[in-house]
Amino acid sequence: MDNIAGTKPALTWVVHISVVLLVVLWLIPTVGLLVSSFRDRDQISATGWWLSPFPVEQNYQVKAPAGDVTVDGDRNVIEGNVFGDGEGTVSRFGGKRAAPTEFKAGDTAQLRKDRTLSVQRDGSYVYTSPAAIKRDPSIYFAAESPPDFSLDNYRTIMASDNMDRAFINTLTVTIPATIIPILIAAFAAYALAWMDFRGRGFLIALVVGLLVVPLQLALVPLLTLHNKVGIGQSFLGIWMAHTGFGLPLAIYLLRNYMVGLPRDIIEGAKVDGATDFQVFTKIVLPLSFPALASFAIFQFLWTWNDLLVAKVFLPSNSESWVMTVKIADDLLGSKGGDWGILAAAAFISIAVPLIVFFTMQRYLVRGLLAGSVK
Template structure:
């Protein structure tokens, strides 16, 4: 009786555990990225995001002013406190860059050329040198800094040079690259689903075969073709590139949905004298809206987050950069891979796709299940 429709499976607990596991598996790195987007670069380098609520031990360098040196017997001595302001605590200290934490607070560090350095936990220090001090010596120490969260990373991204232009360019690329393949694929899907002509089965097989062809194989030949026809690296070129790469999935998805539409409606319309174009525009297209919305979500997310195609088919000047290229080549490139900038940029770049997804997600499952049942 376990296989009767409507009965509850005894393995339901396994399904629930699997779903929870997958959700947690995707949620953990997302939370880590969100936390990192509010931290500064030094704290991200020192500890993982899961330790962000706790103090971070970091190494610092303090300069001692040589003008404060006084003669005390056989030594020139500098005394003071390494903390410029506020309360802090020295965990370890050292007199060289190669060993910044070699000594504990209160110990006397014997340095080269008969110099010595003593640092207390509260930052008080005594530096001795048998020779006259002409250059400012350095004190290296480690100290626990409180957790720091700010919006600096987001300010850097939002108000950096030409980021507004990159945001507009992203819309300029994404909207046509989503609409054009939908229009072409809708006509092609209707023809493959409801029109009888020679070679239809071969064309369907070709569409399915193109789904597994990596787009990287076509980048260079397609760019050469674009240069030959005169569109080269331009917005028109990237629109056509995204259209070509997105058409196989669009045709496959829409064709499967249109095949599942009631045949009686279409045949009745043709009996009443409707042409194929009228059937397509007045009946099939409105009924196929869930599948159209489903593909629009996929295409929009893919084009919005694309980096490879944008770098190949757009001009290299900064006025034509989209957000992904701006972040990768400018923000990260000029800062040596700042993870805080990268994390903040990731959340800013997904804001618009999230709005699109949650607006149209009710059509996603209906479109994906298109043609699975009669």
């Protein structure tokens, strides 16, 4: 319809620009997190992530070793390089804590007691004093360090903070909680779609009603029940809880899909003598693959990202923390100011869902379209 009268070029441009703006607005926060997760911790606190491709100016302090003193005429001299063996560019320097960037690199600064200090851009310095130098004098300088991207944050969080454990726990919760409801729901959905019996309409209405029951309602009674029967707070408990909570959506999605399968195939098979069990396993189940996949993705994303159920049904010791609990209850408190570590942890926890999302977006969209009550 692009060529229909009524489309104005100016309007097309407005559309392009507004979509670009919205996309940028939607993308910026995530990009910030991703960039920050790779940045050096000192650089994060020195400049915003949006300046990360540029060199960062930071203030440093080094001690000139008094042991290196040489005598030059009537003055004691220390020579060296503020960067030690490393490299960098000094922009300003100073000799006092109160004014650490008083002088420009290359100048010679007059300090107290007739001492002098000069620092070149490449970091080499000369410190002179008429009297003997007993203690290591301090040199303050501002240097530009090149952008420093590395995997250090990821290494730190994986190695020292039990994040690997939390990752495995999340995986442990997610996979059985995704697979088991599918099977149970598929049989029920087939019965509700293709079998005739009294009460079918009521059961479908029940499933639709249960779709919106708030999870909060289930927490206390079920935890009490789990404690009574001896499951307590455990992986078994959370698998069962996730299975129960995921079933209404699973049954609803699968039934909607199965009802749409061609009647001829199913009735033909029955005329040929296939039992319902055979029709289900040999015909309906394979044909329903797209719906099964959509539900699997939903349930996977939901269980992976869940915080509420994990907080209630898993033990509260750090050994069984999943990643969401680990981040919300532990890292935000203990590493509150360590933005690089926080960003890396968040990115580890959202990486898998993002991969699933981008590879299986097709099924997710299809599931969404079938899953909203029309």
